Amino acid sequence: MAGKIRLEDRECPLSTTLQHVGEWWTLLLLHDAFDGFTRFDQFQANLGISSSMLTSRLKSLVADGLLERRRYQENPPRHEYVLTELGRSLRPVIVTLAAWGNNRLRPEGRSMILVDAESGAEVDPVVVDRTTGHPLDDAEAYVFTAGPAASEAMRARYVGAGSSHAPGAARVG
Template sequence: MQRKSFGNMQCPIARSLERVGEWWSILILRDAFYGLTRFDEFQKHLDIAPNMLTRRLNALVEEGLLERHLYCEKPPRHEYRLTQRGRDFRPVLLALMAWGNQHFAPEGASVLLLDTATGKSADPVLIDSTTGKRISEKDHVMGPGPAAAEPILQRFARAASVTSK
């Protein structure tokens, strides 16, 4: 069965899922943030089939989230390092971690975000960088951007008419 591509959709969430929506990709990025760089490290830590790991690493390199660096010429061996685009994924991982700790860890959190100065647990939240205000359902809604095509404009117009009733 052919997988549906989200790459040409105008939705930023769909486009992002096209790049990282496969769970192995997110786990590989997580492990790259933990400091893993080599194929055998990823394979051992994730217990992933080599052919699947090869495909996921190639896709992450292709999408510009990881870059490949040769560390051994014979045989050729590469390290995989986060690019700036890959490092910019960190807040998404932190949000997933916090959500998972809140809703899917009945035994308690196994991984926390820690403040380096105090060593205390930190709670990642989204804030508006312009106002410094915490993003909330009450104060913030999604709306069409300047590049929104007609289907997106219609979707938000429909949503606005439903909520105003």
Template sequence: MQCPIARSLERVGEWWSILILRDAFYGMTRFDEFQKSLDIAPSMLTRRLNALVESGLLERRRYSEKPPRDEYVLTAIGRDFRPVVWSLVAWGNRHFAPEGTSVQLVDRETGAVADPVLVDRISGRPIGPRDFKPAAGPAANERTRGRLARVDAPRVETAS
């Protein structure tokens, strides 16, 4: 599929993958650390770690020859996923935490709670539906162009 969302979900769309990446952002690198933190079956953890390595989000590094043991370290691609995880934290806190906030993003210097927003790197403006829209890129096929043509199509409001 040509859609960047579909391609991204191919790599990280499985529940365990995002939780493994979350734990990697928290500093975990070893199989037993991930297993203990996630309470995940070893076979499932092995499959998800292998998939994340194959997708280029984690790198496998040998830290012991006898017995052979590897650690899993974030790559540049994996580190680039961090803002997505932070956005999920903020979204989850806002909509799905009736008991209150259990994890929050804070400023390292001041300790002030942060509220992440997506910002255009070029203009510095927050990205919202009034000012920004998805558009077909140079490599878009007809299917993608057709899907995106609906973005500006007039909508007919109906009474409920």
């Protein structure tokens, strides 16, 4: 995925994130890892992915620090792939993507739902500001703006951001 990022997007967190997790199999492998899968044969059997593609994706996830490769058997040598702290931090993203997909389906058309582990009640995840607890789905209340490391091009893109009515304010959502 490294070759797909445009030069002007190298500082954009969306572009750099997609460089790591924007490939189809990557998100599915991470989903399986969150469900407790750790071994090559488990991933392969569940996803029906070719050995070469699975090897490539697992190597990328290890190189990106999202999975750790650990030996669990000496003879013959066998490895498992365990989520790192960085990998585990993607869980809310995967949960939110799944919820977004489910929200476009009728309840009887959903093949997987998120539930409270204790009560079994279906939950409806939302993304909120950690400080205020307010949902971030309000495109008028939350906008992107240039950060401290922004280039001149990025600063120009967000001139006036911070006011929801300012030209150049990029809406979140």
